[in-house]
Amino acid sequence: MARALDTAHRATHGHEALNAATIADLENPSPASVSVVAFDPDDRPLGLAHMAPHDTLQAPRLAGSIVLASDAGPVVAHRLLDGLVTACADAGGGRIVVWTQGTDDDVDRAAMADGFTREREQLQMTVALPIDESPRWPIGVTVRAFVPDLDDDAWLAVNNRAFANHPDQGSWVADTLARRRREPWFDPAGFLLAFDARGLAGFCWTKVHQHAVLGDTPDPVGEIFVIGVDPDHQGGGLGRALVVGGLDHLVRVRGCPTGMLYLAARNTAALALYRSLGFHVRRTDRAYAIEVAADRRARS
Numbered sequence: 001m002a003r004a005l006d007t008a009h010r011a012t013h014g015h016e017a018l019n020a021a022t023i024a025d026l027e028n029p030s031p032a033s034v035s036v037v038a039f040d041p042d043d044r045p046l047g048l049a050h051m052a053p054h055d056t057l058q059a060p061r062l063a064g065s066i067v068l069a070s071d072a073g074p075v076v077a078h079r080l081l082d083g084l085v086t087a088c089a090d091a092g093g094g095r096i097v098v099w100t101q102g103t104d105d106d107v108d109r110a111a112m113a114d115g116f117t118r119e120r121e122q123l124q125m126t127v128a129l130p131i132d133e134s135p136r137w138p139i140g141v142t143v144r145a146f147v148p149d150l151d152d153d154a155w156l157a158v159n160n161r162a163f164a165n166h167p168d169q170g171s172w173v174a175d176t177l178a179r180r181r182r183e184p185w186f187d188p189a190g191f192l193l194a195f196d197a198r199g200l201a202g203f204c205w206t207k208v209h210q211h212a213v214l215g216d217t218p219d220p221v222g223e224i225f226v227i228g229v230d231p232d233h234q235g236g237g238l239g240r241a242l243v244v245g246g247l248d249h250l251v252r253v254r255g256c257p258t259g260m261l262y263l264a265a266r267n268t269a270a271l272a273l274y275r276s277l278g279f280h281v282r283r284t285d286r287a288y289a290i291e292v293a294a295d296r297r298a299r300s
């Protein structure tokens with residue numbers, strides 16, 4: 001079902017239908033995961049909405065994705081969103097955040113009518129590798145790969161300081177990091193740490209996608225998965241050097257002809273940095289949010 005929708009979505013839009021967290025949860029659902037599906041009278045899939053508990057501490061909530069077949073329309077979107085809201089109310093209420101990969105006018109219309117708000121937008125940016133720049137590390141900075149366990153606490157502290165205002169990335173705990181370390185793609189050699197005399201100053205964590213994550217190429221895609229510079233060190237050139245160093249690893253060591261990353265559309269500092277390195281926006285994803293009371297029942 002998810003695969004059929006994904007295949008059709010890739011053919012029409014040139015990219016995957018569901019985000020990575022949703023795909024991972026569909027493959028290995030948590031006990032609280034919810035999937036709502038819609039079919040036409042001939043049993044052809046018209047849409048899927050899925051949500052699962054988000055695994056960071058800040059604002060506990062259910063997060064997921066929604067995808068429609070190209071001819072499904074806003075009524076199907078409404079039914080799917082209603083299904084999520086009803087399941088959330090039945091489970092005691094809470095906050096739901098649901099993403100579309102790219103923007104979808106039918107989902108947008110249904111979400112607005114159903115009381116969701118447009119919470120935020122995320123840009124997917126890509127760049128052809130290699131880029132024409134080598135890392136220029138600020139004076140006094142040394143760089144090495146992440147060492148699991150040894151570097152966990154320092155990394156969590158700098159990550160949470162750098163992303164203090166970010167709803168997903170700014171409140172990681174040891175368990176969040178441990179789960180990412182267990183993912184099959186995790187490779188400490190592609191997780192660069194930059195130190196100065198005071199300790200960890202910044203990092204660039206990369207992730208290689210072996211499958212056709214961009215929809216149009218079988219080649220591996222190298223993602224800048226998370227990059228952060230401690231607020232005390234920002235503005236001194238370290239962020240630029242870390243991005244360039246991460247891309248260099250992705251193309252030279254991992255053989256990726258394309259670099260990719262996601263960033264919040266409102267993150268103007270990072271957007272300026274990535275554009276100046278040659279990245280361009282490939283897609284805009286949108287998140288919708290709603291607070292569901294325990295006694296709320298979705299409209300039929």
Ligand SMILES: CC(C)(COP(=O)(O)OP(=O)(O)OC[C@H]1O[C@@H](n2cnc3c(N)ncnc32)[C@H](O)[C@@H]1OP(=O)(O)O)[C@@H](O)C(=O)NCCC(=O)NCCS
Pocket residue numbers: 162163227228229230233234235236237238239240241261262263264267268269270272273276
């Ligand atoms: C984005 C980030 C990694 C940049 O690191 P940095 O060390 O501050 O960046 P640099 O000093 O290397 O600056 C590189 C470029 O970033 C941009 N930039 C940095 N700070 C900026 C600011 N406050 N306003 C606008 N642009 C800014 C500029 O384009 C700058 O280019 P310049 O050197 O020509 O001025 C850092 O600000 C950070 O950790 N932010 C919080 C976490 C985050 O948003 N990560 C990226 C998520 S995708």
